[in-house]
Amino acid sequence: MRKEKKITSIVVLVLFFSLLLSGSVLAQEEERYGGTLNAALQMSVAHLDSDNSTDSMITAMMNHVYEGLFEFDKNLKVHPYLAKSYQVSEGGLVYEVKLREDVMMHNGQIMNADDVIASFRRWLEINNGGKLVAPHFDQVEKIDQYNIRFTFKDPYAPFLNILASPVSNQKFVVRAEEVVKEFGTDIIERHVGTGPYKYEEWVPDQKLVLTRFEDYTPSSRESSFFAGERIPYLDKIVFNFIPDAQVRVSGVRTGQFQFAEEVPREQYQIFKRNENIKNEIIYPDRMSMLIFNSSEAPFDNKYARRAIAYALDFEELGYAMIGDPQFWRLESALHEEGNPWHVPDAGEGIYGVYDPEKAKQLLERAGYNGQPLIILSGQDNQMERQGAIAIQDQLRKIGIEVKLQLFDRPTVVEKRSKPDGWHMHLSPFIKVVPDPQIHQGWTGTNKWITNWDSKDSRQMDQIFAEMLREVDYEQRYKIVERMQAELWDSVPYFNILDYSRLHIRRAELKNFQAGWQPFFWNTYLE
Amino acid sequence: MLFLKKYNKYKHPYITISITILIILVFLSLFAPVITDYSPVRNHPRDRLQPPSRKHLLGTDQFGRDIFTRILYGIRASMQVGLAVVILTMITGGIVGITAGFYPRIDKVVMRFLDAMMAFPGIIIAISLAAIWGAGKFNIILALSFAYFPRMARIVRSSVISIKDLDYVESARAAGARDSRIILKHILKNSASPIMVQATFNFALAILDEAALSFLGVGIMPPTPSLGAMVTDARSYMVVAPWMILAPGIMIILAVLSLNLLGDGLRDLLDPHLKNTIKN
Numbered sequence: 001m002r003k004e005k006k007i008t009s010i011v012v013l014v015l016f017f018s019l020l021l022s023g024s025v026l027a028q029e030e031e032r033y034g035g036t037l038n039a040a041l042q043m044s045v046a047h048l049d050s051d052n053s054t055d056s057m058i059t060a061m062m063n064h065v066y067e068g069l070f071e072f073d074k075n076l077k078v079h080p081y082l083a084k085s086y087q088v089s090e091g092g093l094v095y096e097v098k099l100r101e102d103v104m105m106h107n108g109q110i111m112n113a114d115d116v117i118a119s120f121r122r123w124l125e126i127n128n129g130g131k132l133v134a135p136h137f138d139q140v141e142k143i144d145q146y147n148i149r150f151t152f153k154d155p156y157a158p159f160l161n162i163l164a165s166p167v168s169n170q171k172f173v174v175r176a177e178e179v180v181k182e183f184g185t186d187i188i189e190r191h192v193g194t195g196p197y198k199y200e201e202w203v204p205d206q207k208l209v210l211t212r213f214e215d216y217t218p219s220s221r222e223s224s225f226f227a228g229e230r231i232p233y234l235d236k237i238v239f240n241f242i243p244d245a246q247v248r249v250s251g252v253r254t255g256q257f258q259f260a261e262e263v264p265r266e267q268y269q270i271f272k273r274n275e276n277i278k279n280e281i282i283y284p285d286r287m288s289m290l291i292f293n294s295s296e297a298p299f300d301n302k303y304a305r306r307a308i309a310y311a312l313d314f315e316e317l318g319y320a321m322i323g324d325p326q327f328w329r330l331e332s333a334l335h336e337e338g339n340p341w342h343v344p345d346a347g348e349g350i351y352g353v354y355d356p357e358k359a360k361q362l363l364e365r366a367g368y369n370g371q372p373l374i375i376l377s378g379q380d381n382q383m384e385r386q387g388a389i390a391i392q393d394q395l396r397k398i399g400i401e402v403k404l405q406l407f408d409r410p411t412v413v414e415k416r417s418k419p420d421g422w423h424m425h426l427s428p429f430i431k432v433v434p435d436p437q438i439h440q441g442w443t444g445t446n447k448w449i450t451n452w453d454s455k456d457s458r459q460m461d462q463i464f465a466e467m468l469r470e471v472d473y474e475q476r477y478k479i480v481e482r483m484q485a486e487l488w489d490s491v492p493y494f495n496i497l498d499y500s501r502l503h504i505r506r507a508e509l510k511n512f513q514a515g516w517q518p519f520f521w522n523t524y525l526e
Numbered sequence: 527m528l529f530l531k532k533y534n535k536y537k538h539p540y541i542t543i544s545i546t547i548l549i550i551l552v553f554l555s556l557f558a559p560v561i562t563d564y565s566p567v568r569n570h571p572r573d574r575l576q577p578p579s580r581k582h583l584l585g586t587d588q589f590g591r592d593i594f595t596r597i598l599y600g601i602r603a604s605m606q607v608g609l610a611v612v613i614l615t616m617i618t619g620g621i622v623g624i625t626a627g628f629y630p631r632i633d634k635v636v637m638r639f640l641d642a643m644m645a646f647p648g649i650i651i652a653i654s655l656a657a658i659w660g661a662g663k664f665n666i667i668l669a670l671s672f673a674y675f676p677r678m679a680r681i682v683r684s685s686v687i688s689i690k691d692l693d694y695v696e697s698a699r700a701a702g703a704r705d706s707r708i709i710l711k712h713i714l715k716n717s718a719s720p721i722m723v724q725a726t727f728n729f730a731l732a733i734l735d736e737a738a739l740s741f742l743g744v745g746i747m748p749p750t751p752s753l754g755a756m757v758t759d760a761r762s763y764m765v766v767a768p769w770m771i772l773a774p775g776i777m778i779i780l781a782v783l784s785l786n787l788l789g790d791g792l793r794d795l796l797d798p799h800l801k802n803t804i805k806n
Contacts, residue, residue, distance in 0.1 A: 264762055266766045266767075269766065270766065316569070316571045318571075319571030319590075320569055320590075323575075323588065379743045380743075386588060389569075389749050390569055390571065393568060393749065397568075406743065408743070
């Protein structure tokens, strides 16, 4: 009898404490809610309709308001988001998507197949991502209120990746049917989405204000960047448009902003010494690509192009182009480590091999006559300007005469589109691409700035055509490996290194994840 | 030499200071390769952003290049541009000014054109020309000369007009001298002082504007050192490496200030109306 009493009292005690503990956890969770976040972004936007603009800023901000059927996680692996599950059948011709049935929209209605289909048709018509899909696409059908069937004319493997694309003007987001009907293909000015925040106010060139959507229903999946659970702790998010970097920095110093986008990398050590400021290095972020003009001698010969890869000391370039090694890393593959399409041994034997003697031999083999080579590059971007100067210096060291042509961006774009007048061009590429198919550099023989038209380029066309049709991941990965091997064999362009931008935040902003586009769900203010 | 005689008499402090600075600058730019062992363009990225030390007197920049060396070569470029612009403006401005001043018919047409040109600030003309012709030292020299010559022409013209009706010109003409002789022998010689003063100012202005053009990216192309371009590059490192911006900035100030002081001093010295204002 006494023993039983003892056990009972222990059980009661344990129960009592566990209750207390869970209560305090709940309270802690409760404490996270509230507050206004002021973020300083570097550029203003013209409007807020991501289907109608290539401005990545729009996508970044409106990711809080609109969500996709599919979203990417930290490693750029695609996960269902507003979709509950999906099924691919008939060799990649049919995609059946089941929607989540509990998704509330900002107009108080539950999201259903009609909203998705209306948004999808608009996306297909005007969005760049949609336009990529459209030629292969057949039709979209409503099976029932929460089931949709997408049918293709021919297999189109990158479909899901494009739907979730992190690149501006590609991602598919779900808008309310009424809004799509109201605006058609015009720029949408009334915003009804499914996201954790809803549109409140936009003052052009000044700020965008978003407030928490109280009836938001988060996804039940594990949270990782854009995929999984999103919890809106903050009451309000204010995106301020502050073009001057130093103003963004001082705003964070004084506490006016809790977050500032793209600040000078050189000040990293200074921020580090300030306990109120935390550095956020973005990775994956950018690549620095050296692009050859393959239509003009000497680079119409692949041995000459390969020679340049041997002639450059990439590590030294890293210091000259970017500086602090925390902000750059050598990477031969187009997709970073951790990404499903990462090819670890890409460029083996050529990437990062500094061998000026071999470079000279290859140049001789290519019949290089000692003519001065022209590097065309931008002068406003630090990577482009300093990279071009450093490449010139390195090539001069081994006796290759190089001329620099540094211009503002529009002039560079105009000059590089011409088949002559330049030999090399240094350009920043976005590392974060949805799919190897949509890799920024390749759009087909002679279609992009490399002016590449040869047996090799047509072989590359072939590889990309195969990649387009292959739905199976394993098989497709093998094609990607071939593509990388081919790229390093004929070298129409190559990645010198990956580099990162720097964001800063106040220390009181917690749980911030440094994504390729800044986002503020799951973050909270202390 | 009238100038030396006057200088000995008044010992104008502006002139003393400015000439001293100028001599140092010219010396530095002429003997740059002897003064320093470093190359102004060769990169050493691992030694980037080093603060001033015995090895690098003024530190290094973002490519690990010695800033002291780059400044020496930078002044050299500035001096070259300045000198070339002065010579070009003196020749073109002189010819246009004299013809306009001496022949009233031509004057009416030419001067209206120059008035129109002078309505634009020189730097705007220079920027647009440099943008059209492309960057590079030679193009900047042409662009700046084109921008500055109207002012020079105007100054020459006014002194020609005031001199050409003086008695000694009249007597020369009465004695049967040809126009060319009158211009060379009498007019040019007697309008030398305002031309010299303006030339000094142009020199200073050319250095400043070359820096401005290079700062904006339409000037001297990297990696050739230019003081203006060094300031541009230094801007993004200002907080972490202040020596990068201070050194070229101070150099620009020194060069421009000394030339302006020299110009002021010369004007005081050579202007007969201002003679009495000079204090010992």
